[in-house]
Amino acid sequence: MNGKTILKSDGPCHATGRWRDTNANSQHSAENLLEALSAPIYAIDCNGTVTYYNQSAAEFSDHRLALGKDYSQPGWRLYRSDGALLRREQWPTMIAVKEGREIAGPAVVAERPNGTRVNLIPHASPLWNDTGQIVGSVNMLVQTGEHSDLRPQDSLLLNEVNHRIKNNLQLLCSLLESAKRETCTEEARIVLSDASRRVRAMGAAQNILYVAGNSTDFSADDFLQSVCGSASITFGKNVTIRREPASEDLPNHAAMPLALILNELLTNAVKYGANEFGEVIITVGLVKHGPSYELYVEDEGPGFDFEKARKRSSGLGLVVALAQQLGGTFAVERKRGAKCIVKLRDTRTTH
Numbered sequence: 441m442n443g444k445t446i447l448k449s450d451g452p453c454h455a456t457g458r459w460r461d462t463n464a465n466s467q468h469s470a471e472n473l474l475e476a477l478s479a480p481i482y483a484i485d486c487n488g489t490v491t492y493y494n495q496s497a498a499e500f501s502d503h504r505l506a507l508g509k510d511y512s513q514p515g516w517r518l519y520r521s522d523g524a525l526l527r528r529e530q531w532p533t534m535i536a537v538k539e540g541r542e543i544a545g546p547a548v549v550a551e552r553p554n555g556t557r558v559n560l561i562p563h564a565s566p567l568w569n570d571t572g573q574i575v576g577s578v579n580m581l582v583q584t585g586e587h588s589d590l591r592p593q594d595s596l597l598l599n600e601v602n603h604r605i606k607n608n609l610q611l612l613c614s615l616l617e618s619a620k621r622e623t624c625t626e627e628a629r630i631v632l633s634d635a636s637r638r639v640r641a642m643g644a645a646q647n648i649l650y651v652a653g654n655s656t657d658f659s660a661d662d663f664l665q666s667v668c669g670s671a672s673i674t675f676g677k678n679v680t681i682r683r684e685p686a687s688e689d690l691p692n693h694a695a696m697p698l699a700l701i702l703n704e705l706l707t708n709a710v711k712y713g714a715n716e717f718g719e720v721i722i723t724v725g726l727v728k729h730g731p732s733y734e735l736y737v738e739d740e741g742p743g744f745d746f747e748k749a750r751k752r753s754s755g756l757g758l759v760v761a762l763a764q765q766l767g768g769t770f771a772v773e774r775k776r777g778a779k780c781i782v783k784l785r786d787t788r789t790t791h
Contacts (some may be wrong), residue, residue, distance in 0.1 A: 483567065485576040486537050488528070492578075500581065500712055501552065517551040517562050521559075525566045532564040536577040541765065542693040544656055550581075557628055561656055588609040613639050634755070637703055644747060645699035650694055658695060659684040660726045660733075667699050668724055678718060682724030688733065694784065697762040698735065704755040705737035705780045712749075713739025728786070735782045743774040 480497035484490055490507055501516075518526040527536060532543040542628055543564040550555050564579040613636055620632040643668040648658050668681050692696070702724070709722045723738045759782070763770045768784035 447467070478491040481578065483576055483578040484533055484537075486535070486574065491576060491724065497581075516553065519549040519551070519557075521547055521549065523549075527624050532562040533577045533579045536564040536566045536579075537574055540574055541629045542566075546656065583757050610643070613643070623691060634707065637671060637707060640670045640673070641667055641699040641703035642696060645695040649695055656692060657689040658692060660688045662727060663695065663698070665688065667702050668706070673701055675706075675710050675720075678714075679720040679723065681706070682721065682723045684723065686726040687763060688726065688728045690726075690733065691786070694766055697766050698782075698784075701759050701762050701782055702735065702737070704759050705782075707741040708755055708780070709737055709778070710739070712744060713741030715740040715777075720761040733786060735784070736779055738779040739777040741777045743778040744772070747771040 446724055468645045469597050480494070480500040482490060482493035491503075492507075500609050504710055518531055522527060526548065529538070532548075535541075536543050543562060547561050549557050550560050561582045562579055567572050567576045567578055569575045610700065616632050616636040616639065620636070623632065645663070648663050648666050657687055664683050664686055668683055672679065672681055706722060706724070710720050713722065716722050721740050721741075724736070726733060726735045728734070746756070759780075761772050763782050763784070765783050771781050771783075773779040773781065
């Protein structure tokens with residue numbers, strides 16, 4: 441890599457762009473991991489200056505990339521699939537910096553400096569420094585078409601990463617359950633139970649993304665089935681979850697936040713949504729209306745006032761924060777019971 445390193449910024453986006461090395465051992469290991477991938481990977485600071493690239497990125501760009509140079513020069517252009525030119529501020533890497541969120545897709549057409557074009561699916565993620573300030577973004581480019589298949593060693597690497605994540609989440613669940621059994625206070629048991637369910641929800645989302653094997657989307661129906669099934673393991677026999685069929689696909693970046701949102705709403709319904717017979721009957725669904733998705737969780741209980749409930753429930757506060765992170769909204773309707781609705785816009789139609 442000619443001395444290139446993975447680096448951490450000393451300051452936020454408005455800083456001068458000076459950088460410092462991270463721990464040498466972990467840095468060397470991370471470099472080897474990124475160099476092993478056939479996918480082009482590069483990082484920029486908030487000004488668009490290249491701060492890192494792997495060998496695949498150098499080959500993909502005809503060795504035009506250079507540290508300390510603007511990655512849009514000389515001659516890089518991006519187009520939407522319909523042929524419209526993307527302005528610089530619409531590039532996935534710049535959106536990741538500006539909005540502080542992951543950008544997975546949609547497919548774009550990249551025009552190399554030599555004039556050739558290739559279809560790509562970008563995977564851009566913001567980079568933070570130690571104080572939580574965004575200092576740039578990193579992007580992985582997945583080529584579509586005849587060159588889109590991963591090499592065998594790449595597939596093995598991804599399988600290993602998924603296996604480790606799954607094992608770590610299962611271990612964390614076991615530790616939380618063990619701590620819950622050993623604690624002497626009811627308040628602590630409630631907190632540990634909530635934490636365990638959240639970890640299970642994250643595991644369900646991770647498994648769906650892995651099984652889907654798709655670089656941009658996952659099945660909403662499979663997602664609902666997995667998260668609801670995972671949550672129901674910890675609920676009593678008097679809890680029934682009715683899942684409405686969902687035919688839509690969702691962008692990958694929404695999987696983890698949505699899993700946590702759904703878990704919180706199911707948990708809230710179990711705690712407060714019992715009907716007059718002491719049964720908890722929950723209906724879950726996800727539909728698409730134009731450019732927006734609507735996730736709803738409905739119970740047959742007495743309903744609740746959202747503003748009052750929000751003050752006593754950290755879970756509802758988490759739902760609001762996660763919905764906002766996805767550019768969406770959260771509302772509660774009171775009819776026969778309580779219907780919690782999270783509305784999200786489909787970012788793939790706007791970027």
